Amino acid sequence: MGAMIVVLTGAGISKESGIDTFRDTGGLWENERIEDVATPGGFRRNPARVFDFYNKRRRALQDAAIQPNAAHRALARLERESPESVLVITQNVDDLHERGGTKALLHMHGELYKARCTACSAVCPWEEDMDGDSVCPSCGKRGAMRPHIVWFEEMPLYMDEIERALRTCRLFVSIGTSGNVYPAAGFCQTARHYGAHTLELNLERSLVAGGFHEGRYGPASEIVPAWVDEVLGGERSAAEGE
């Protein structure tokens, strides 16, 4: 049976950990153009600029000050303590869900700490800077490495598994995402079509807020733990009988 609770997360869940979002004031897309640093064309035109954009973000993530916050930890607690299975689908490329303790996790937009070889397609762990001379740890080819990040115009990862989860879950919760980017912005509609209850947890109403049964607004570090307490409390009382 697929996951009963499916959680989609976006940059907003990592904001209070000190990682910039994309479209808030001061966000990443204020200083860089998507077409220059997050498209296959941008990489072809100026690979050094793209390597630099991801090298900076990868280095920033290694800062000791960047830690999972209460929202990441609450989702891991939900997974540990809920009798129902939980699947987290994240658009984020940081490792804060892993460090917060989540196990069942799909990075649909890739990961900063991984690299992909365009020669042999191997995906390898990668923590240092990457450039046009980087060597593939798997096939040994020099100069064929790219960030393991899904760029615009590219297909997100794990879409078959994600589709199955959206069709079978009882509850779909979206946390910290603005609803600007598909297919993630359409996940609520799919889950709802197949009968799931749908809840948006965000700092403010997203572009797709109207498609959810319910919405709660505030900082993720406050509203996510509160929601998890409610789900676990409800499940516990249901399990123990009213």
Ligand code: APR
């Ligand atoms: N708590 C909860 N939500 C927050 C917080 C917070 N502390 N701070 C910001 N948010 C919300 C914002 O209100 C916004 O709706 O997080 C959302 C961030 O939106 P975006 O910056 O658009 O990030 P995201 O939705 O993850 O972007 C999706 O776009 O550029 C691509 O691939 C990139 O995965 C990314 C995708």
